[in-house]
Amino acid sequence: MRIALIAHDKKKDLMVRLATAYEPILQQHELFATGATGQRIMDATDLRIEKMKSGPLGGDQQIGALISENKIDLVIFLRDPLTAQPHEPDVNALIRLSDVYEIPLATNIGTAEMLLRGLQAGFLDWRKTIVELKERPMNL
Numbered sequence: 744m745r746i747a748l749i750a751h752d753k754k755k756d757l758m759v760r761l762a763t764a765y766e767p768i769l770q771q772h773e774l775f776a777t778g779a780t781g782q783r784i785m786d787a788t789d790l791r792i793e794k795m796k797s798g799p800l801g802g803d804q805q806i807g808a809l810i811s812e813n814k815i816d817l818v819i820f821l822r823d824p825l826t827a828q829p830h831e832p833d834v835n836a837l838i839r840l841s842d843v844y845e846i847p848l849a850t851n852i853g854t855a856e857m858l859l860r861g862l863q864a865g866f867l868d869w870r871k872t873i874v875e876l877k878e879r880p881m882n883l
């Protein structure tokens with residue numbers, strides 16, 4: 744599965760703790776992240792991550808573009824609901840696109856843990872079917 748990891752600044756320590764705790768699960772998947780989040784996780788773990796630009800510089804939009812191309816299966820976005828973000832429209836657009844494309848999205852640590860455990864238990868295997876169907880050429 745292709746997993747996007749994103750955290751606002753005040754949630755980055757939490758994201759690093761999550762990635763460290765769930766490293767055995769995460770290392771089985773293809774990981775993407777916004778710039779600073781990806782760097783923090785890579786500094787703290789042995790995970791390999793494809794880094795986008797930093798969120799305020801377009802990273803959220805890059806992840807959103809991947810979602811729209813059916814290239815992301817799960818999003819963990821530890822948002823900071825108590826701090827105004829200069830790129831709030833990008834944040835909202837990413838969340839909106841996750842809903843448009845029915846991509847499982849966690850915006851807090853409680854849900855993130857549920858999704859990662861569900862992923863390991865096979866609860867997200869339906870995504871493989873969707874991806875295969877969408878990639879199958881149409882016989883017109």
Ligand SMILES: O=C(CO)COP(=O)(O)O
Nearest residue numbers: 777778779780797798799
């Ligand atoms: O701002 C972000 C998400 O909106 C995260 O970006 P960084 O991971 O580059 O800090």
